Amino acid sequence: MRKAILDEFKLEPSELFLTAIHTHSAPSPTINKEKGHPNNVEYTENLKGKLTEAIRSALNNMGPVTVGCGVGYCPIGANRRELNISPSGQSSIRLGRNPYGPTDKEVLVTKLAKPDGDAVAALFGYATHATCLGPKNYAISGDVLGLAEQFVEKILGEGKIAPAFAGASGNIDPWFRVLPAFNNEPGWIPEPVLLGTMLGEEVVHVYRAIETVRGGGEINTAFTILKLPSKPSDETAAKKDLPPTPLAITAGRVGDIAFVGIGCEVLTEIGLAIKSASPYKNTFVIAHCNGAAGYLAPGHLHIEDGYEIRSSPFAPAAADMVVKQAVAMLHKL
Numbered sequence: 004m005r006k007a008i009l010d011e012f013k014l015e016p017s018e019l020f021l022t023a024i025h026t027h028s029a030p031s032p033t034i035n036k037e038k039g040h041p042n043n044v045e046y047t048e049n050l051k052g053k054l055t056e057a058i059r060s061a062l063n064n065m066g067p068v069t070v071g072c073g074v075g076y077c078p079i080g081a082n083r084r085e086l087n088i089s090p091s092g093q094s095s096i097r098l099g100r101n102p103y104g105p106t107d108k109e110v111l112v113t114k115l116a117k118p119d120g121d122a123v124a125a126l127f128g129y130a131t132h133a134t135c136l137g138p139k140n141y142a143i144s145g146d147v148l149g150l151a152e153q154f155v156e157k158i159l160g161e162g163k164i165a166p167a168f169a170g171a172s173g174n175i176d177p178w179f180r181v182l183p184a185f186n187n188e189p190g191w192i193p194e195p196v197l198l199g200t201m202l203g204e205e206v207v208h209v210y211r212a213i214e215t216v217r218g219g220g221e222i223n224t225a226f227t228i229l230k231l232p233s234k235p236s237d238e239t240a241a242k243k244d245l246p247p248t249p250l251a252i253t254a255g256r257v258g259d260i261a262f263v264g265i266g267c268e269v270l271t272e273i274g275l276a277i278k279s280a281s282p283y284k285n286t287f288v289i290a291h292c293n294g295a296a297g298y299l300a301p302g303h304l305h306i307e308d309g310y311e312i313r314s315s316p317f318a319p320a321a322a323d324m325v326v327k328q329a330v331a332m333l334h335k336l
Contacts, residue, residue, distance in 0.1 A: 266294020
């Protein structure tokens with residue numbers, strides 16, 4: 004999809020932030036006609052066409068906008084690296100809920116409006132998997148982030164769009180996670196709706212409180228592919244004889260708002276480190292952007308082990324290299 008879009012519109016790699024919200028309640032994109040289900044191949048081709056048409060429409064209808072940014076907070080994301088002690092006293096990290104683990108509660112909202120004040124869009128970022136619904140669910144849904152988008156668009160009114168970015172959320176799940184379906188028993192609010200609405204209301208609160216908007220200012224972008232030290236899958240330690248694992252990093256700034264896209268499932272500690280070192284007042288850190296290289300975890304978590312560590316293709320030293328590269332790119336912009 005990236006290649007098709009870049010070729011069609013003669014864009015540089017840095018000029019495209021192709022991202023996913025990581026819902027598990029959607030068809031699996033594939034163009035592999037031999038291994039992929041025919042329905043998913045058809046879905047992917049249709050999606051590529053829709054993306055291309057959306058971009059063409061945007062480029063053909065560009066006009067000036069004013070931009071403002073605001074910050075809110077939301078508690079719906081929970082660290083999922085739960086400590087488990089076996090009857091024999093052995094400790095392990097499993098996927099669950101760790102209410103004391105690090106999370107990024109920040110809801111970052113960018114308001115776009117026409118010069119006459121008419122609102123155009125509310126872009127927002129929040130760090131969570133969109134996995135309130137689990138593998139037993141067969142309903143197609145944007146899950147928490149998609150439902151939050153729909154809520155914001157409904158409240159802001161016709162013609163307004165609210166694209167969501169999944170932040171650094173490799174180890175963050177919704178408070179209620181991997182449920183089998185929407186619970187429709189009388190009086191019950193289905194958990195994806197409850198959490199999506201809570202996030203959406205915070206986005207609207209922040210959006211409506213943004214009073215200062217200005218011309219967007221200078222736009223700059225950058226793109227690189229890092230060659231990072233690797234480790235074998237299902238192991239925790241690096242091996243010198245393995246070839247490096249590539250990772251795409253995309254950076255951009257619009258005025259005083261920065262964007263960092265990382266082509267993998269980046270754990271929240273890494274996103275927090277990039278934000279804290281960014282030279283910009285507001286920095287969106289976006290996971291699943293221009294690539295899908297697997298989990299990237301900070302070095303100290305490799306000692307603890309766990310699902311994200313075992314399945315990661317990256318060695319413990321890789322995370323610090325990514326943080327330094329991303330921050331350096333932001334400074335150069």
